Amino acid sequence: MTGLKYADSCDVEVNLVLDAKTLLAGGDTPVELDGYGPISxxxxDEIIARAPNASIRRLLIDPVDGTLIVREPRRRRFDRPTSAHIRTRDRSCRQPGCDLQIRDDDHIQDYQFGGPTTADNGQGLCARSHTIKHQPGWTVKADGKTTIWRTPTGHQYRSTPPPILPGHLRQ
Ligand SMILES: [Zn+2]
Structure with missing residues (x-):
């Protein structure tokens, strides 16, 4: 009906307008799908679950006067400026000991566990390190600008973005 059947393969941004009760407690007030109209x-939820490549932005409505109050920073994909920031800052894969080229922008704290899609919660990883990070037993946490990687054997390694010195920029 909305073309969302194809959302799996598209890189789309979906704006959902909802009231606070629906956001917090699973109320049943209709949600406004930007550009389409009210949906249940x-x-x-179905759209969010079925569109892994979509950026979902939830827009919150003031319960008193019905105006838009909050633009919840819950985009799943890093937008272009944020991605560029992460890649310029990290320069190469951020897994300690790995120096491969960055392929993915990773949420240090997983998006599904509430990690925001921001440069501070982002790190550049190569494909291999990205896979490793999500294996059982591995944890990665941020400590300021440093990320701490803990292996399944309990060893901890720290990774800090390299200094960017004038005249030493790559590319
Ligand atoms: Zn790597």
């Missing part, structure tokens, strides 16, 4: 919260 269940359908909204």
């Amino acid at each position: 919260p269940d359908v909204a």
Whole structure:
């Protein structure tokens, strides 16, 4: 009906407008799908679940006057400026000991566990390190600008973005 059947393969941004009750407690007030119209919260959940490549932005409505109050920073994909920031800052894969080229922008704290899609919660990883990070037993946490990688054997390694010195920029 909305073309969302194809959302799996598309790089789209979906704006969902909802009230605070629906956001916090799973209310049943219709959700406004930007550019389409009102849909039920269940359908909204379905869209979010079925569109792994979509950026979902939830826009919150003031319960008193119905105006838009909050633009919740819950985009799943890093936008271009944020991605560029991460890649310029990290320069190469951030897994300690790995120096491969960055392929992915990774949420240090997983998006599904509430990690924001921001440069501070982002790190550049190569494909291999990205896979490793999500294996059982591995944890990665941020400590300021440093990330701490803990292996399944309990060893900890720290990774800090390299200094960017004038005249030493790559590319
Ligand atoms: Zn790597």
